[in-house]
Amino acid sequence: MYSAGVLAGADPEHLLIHSAYRSVALQTEIWQYRLEERRRLREESHEPPLSQRDLERLQRKWTAKPGQSAHHTGLALDLRLYVFAKREGLAKARQTAAFLFLAHSARDFGFYPYLPEPWHWEYNPPGLIARIAKLRGVVG
Numbered sequence: 001m002y003s004a005g006v007l008a009g010a011d012p013e014h015l016l017i018h019s020a021y022r023s024v025a026l027q028t029e030i031w032q033y034r035l036e037e038r039r040r041l042r043e044e045s046h047e048p049p050l051s052q053r054d055l056e057r058l059q060r061k062w063t064a065k066p067g068q069s070a071h072h073t074g075l076a077l078d079l080r081l082y083v084f085a086k087r088e089g090l091a092k093a094r095q096t097a098a099f100l101f102l103a104h105s106a107r108d109f110g111f112y113p114y115l116p117e118p119w120h121w122e123y124n125p126p127g128l129i130a131r132i133a134k135l136r137g138v139v140g
């Protein structure tokens with residue numbers, strides 16, 4: 001998919017893997033780090049502090065709680081388009097050649113989008129669940 005994207009004119013940097021499998025322990029570290037970062041940024045910009053519950057509600061828009069991330073399956077990828085999106089914004093990320101290539105062709109490679117995050121793609125080709133179930137039957 002990377003090679004096809006580059007051949008289609010995508011910036012190779014945008015198609016590299018930024019993050020893939022994450023253990024629950026790593027997701028816990030990421031969750032805590034981002035929660036603290038969010039709290040600090042509110043404080044620095046003199047916004048009123050939020051309750052822990054409201055802070056977590058805001059954060060869940062962008063970061064899955066530990067145990068609830070698609071990245072725990074090993075089938076989800078965040079591409080480096082994430083870095084571009086963080087710097088330039090979601091709208092510009094959706095206009096990149098990389099995103100347009102993915103939107104048009106990722107399903108040919110078995111990848112499907114998570115619409116709120118243009119950098120996040122999940123591998124779920126037709127028949128994957130049946131193949132996993134079959135393997136689990138063999139392994140026991």
Ligand SMILES: [Zn+2]
Nearest residue numbers: 076077078120
């Ligand atoms: Zn992701």
